[in-house]
Amino acid sequence: MSEDKKNRQVVKSQGNIGRREFMGAALGGAVASGGLLSSVKTVSAVEQTATGVYREEMRTPIVARYQVIVAGGGPGGFIAALAAARSGAKTLLIERYPFLGGNGTAGLMTCYNGFRNQRPPEALQTVKGIPAEYIGEIVRLGGVADADPYAKEFQHDVANGDIPYCVGFDPEAAKVASLNMVKKEGVELRLHSWVVGPMLDGSRVTGVIVESKSGRQAIAADIVVDATGDGDIAARAGASVVKSPAAKSDLLRMTLMYRLGGLPPDAKEGGIRIGNRVVKWGPAFSGDGTDVETLTRAEIETRLKLWEQVQKKRSQPGMGSIYLMQTATGIGVRETRHILGGYVLTVQNAIQGTRFGDVVAISSNPMEYQGKRYFFKHEGFDIPYRALVPQGVENLVLAGRCISAEQNPFWSARAMGGAMAIGHASGCAAAMAAKVNVPPRKLDVKALQKLLLSQNAELRMQKRMG
Numbered sequence: 001m002s003e004d005k006k007n008r009q010v011v012k013s014q015g016n017i018g019r020r021e022f023m024g025a026a027l028g029g030a031v032a033s034g035g036l037l038s039s040v041k042t043v044s045a046v047e048q049t050a051t052g053v054y055r056e057e058m059r060t061p062i063v064a065r066y067q068v069i070v071a072g073g074g075p076g077g078f079i080a081a082l083a084a085a086r087s088g089a090k091t092l093l094i095e096r097y098p099f100l101g102g103n104g105t106a107g108l109m110t111c112y113n114g115f116r117n118q119r120p121p122e123a124l125q126t127v128k129g130i131p132a133e134y135i136g137e138i139v140r141l142g143g144v145a146d147a148d149p150y151a152k153e154f155q156h157d158v159a160n161g162d163i164p165y166c167v168g169f170d171p172e173a174a175k176v177a178s179l180n181m182v183k184k185e186g187v188e189l190r191l192h193s194w195v196v197g198p199m200l201d202g203s204r205v206t207g208v209i210v211e212s213k214s215g216r217q218a219i220a221a222d223i224v225v226d227a228t229g230d231g232d233i234a235a236r237a238g239a240s241v242v243k244s245p246a247a248k249s250d251l252l253r254m255t256l257m258y259r260l261g262g263l264p265p266d267a268k269e270g271g272i273r274i275g276n277r278v279v280k281w282g283p284a285f286s287g288d289g290t291d292v293e294t295l296t297r298a299e300i301e302t303r304l305k306l307w308e309q310v311q312k313k314r315s316q317p318g319m320g321s322i323y324l325m326q327t328a329t330g331i332g333v334r335e336t337r338h339i340l341g342g343y344v345l346t347v348q349n350a351i352q353g354t355r356f357g358d359v360v361a362i363s364s365n366p367m368e369y370q371g372k373r374y375f376f377k378h379e380g381f382d383i384p385y386r387a388l389v390p391q392g393v394e395n396l397v398l399a400g401r402c403i404s405a406e407q408n409p410f411w412s413a414r415a416m417g418g419a420m421a422i423g424h425a426s427g428c429a430a431a432m433a434a435k436v437n438v439p440p441r442k443l444d445v446k447a448l449q450k451l452l453l454s455q456n457a458e459l460r461m462q463k464r465m466g
Helices: 003-007 019-027 045-051 075-086 129-140 171-185 232-236 292-314 347-352 407-413 416-436 445-454
Strands: 039-042 056-060 062-071 091-094 111-113 166-168 188-190 194-201 204-212 215-226 254-261 272-274 277-285 323-327 359-363 367-369 372-374 381-384 396-398
Touching (some): 056 215, 075 129, 075 171, 129 171, 129 416, 194 215, 215 416, 232 396, 254 292, 292 323, 347 367, 359 407
Parallel strands (some): 215 396
Antiparallel strands (some): 111 166, 194 204, 254 323
C-alpha cells in the first residue's frame, strides 16, 4: 500500500466511527500523520446555488487516541482532567483559548464562589478535594485578592485549606496555577483548539473533532467529558435538552467583566481588588449564548458602552488616574443548555436539600428563586451522578454548568466552586469507565464515591462509607 493511500485511511467526520474503523485508520498510518490537513471534496457552484447549501465531503485524519478526553479547560474542565489523570487514565485536555480557566480567566470572573454557604449554616466546606488543592496553589503563588464583593461574616484560613464562600483571585496567578497542576498530574494539553463535534458510532461517542491551525483533526477516546459549558458535545451527539425557559430573555444575562487600573488608595470602588487594580461587573446583555450573531452583538454593544462608562467615571473628582486596564477576552455567558440526564435536579430538591444515594458533589451556592437571592437553610443539596450522564448518548459524561437540572438549582450549581466539584466527579467517573471498559451509565457508583473520597472530596458520606 502506498504511503499516500495509508495516510488517506481516515474517519468521515460527518458520519460514524467505531473501534474497527479507528483501528484500521491507526494501523494504516493516520495517527502518525498528525500534520495532515483534512481532505475536502466540494460540489459544483451550480449545485450550491440550486440547493442553497454548500455541500462538502470531509475525511478527517485521526491523530491520536486517549482513554479520556476533556473538552473545555474552564474550572470544571481542567479539574475533571486532573481527576481523570490522577485516577490513572491517559488524559487529554482540549481548550480553545491559549490558557486555562474559562470564565474565571478569559471571562475575568475572578471570584470563585460556592465553597460553602454564604450565610449560616455555613460550617461545612462543601467543595474540597482537587478543587481545594487548586486554591492552595493560587495561595502559594500569592494570587488571592485583597478584597472581594462579599461581606466576611466568618473567619477562614484559606492558606491552610479552610476556604470561605468566596475566593477572589488574580487571573494571571490562576492561569499559572492550573498549568502547574496539569503538568504535575501528567495531563496532556492541547490549546488553540476548538472542539467542533463528536466522533460517533451510532449513539456512542468515540472521540472528538477539533479545528486548529493544524487543520481539522479527529482524536479518539474511550470516554469524553463535555466541559464546554454549553453542552456542545452532548447536543451535537443528539442528546436532549431539559425544557428551557419560554423566552430567551429569561436566561441569566451575559456580562462583560473588566479591570480598572490606577485606582486611588482611598477610592471606595466595589469589586475584586488587588492593590490599585479592581475587577468589576460591566454592561450586561440578554440573549442566546449559543448563537454567534447574538454573541457578536453582545460583544460590540457591551464594549462600546463600557468605554463610555469608564470615561464618565474618570471625570469624577479624584478618579482621573483610573484607566481601563483590561476587558474580558469574551463576554461571560452564564446560561445556555441544560442537557437531559438520567435525573433532572428540581427546585424542590435544592430547597429541601434532598439526599441521593448516588451523590457525587454538593452545591451550596445561593440560587435565584421567585425573583430573589435564595439562601439555603441547609448546608447544600446533593448532585446525583445520574445528572452527569446524558440520556440517549453513550461514553459521554457532563461537567460544569451543562448538567441535568431545572433552572433554579442550575443557578446554584453553575457557580465555579460547585462546577469544580462536579468536574472532580466527572473526571473520576470517566477514568473509571475507561479503565474497566463500561459505559458511564453502568458505572459502579459506590466505587466512584470511594474513589472521590480517597481524593478528599466532600460527599457527607465519610461515616457511612467507613
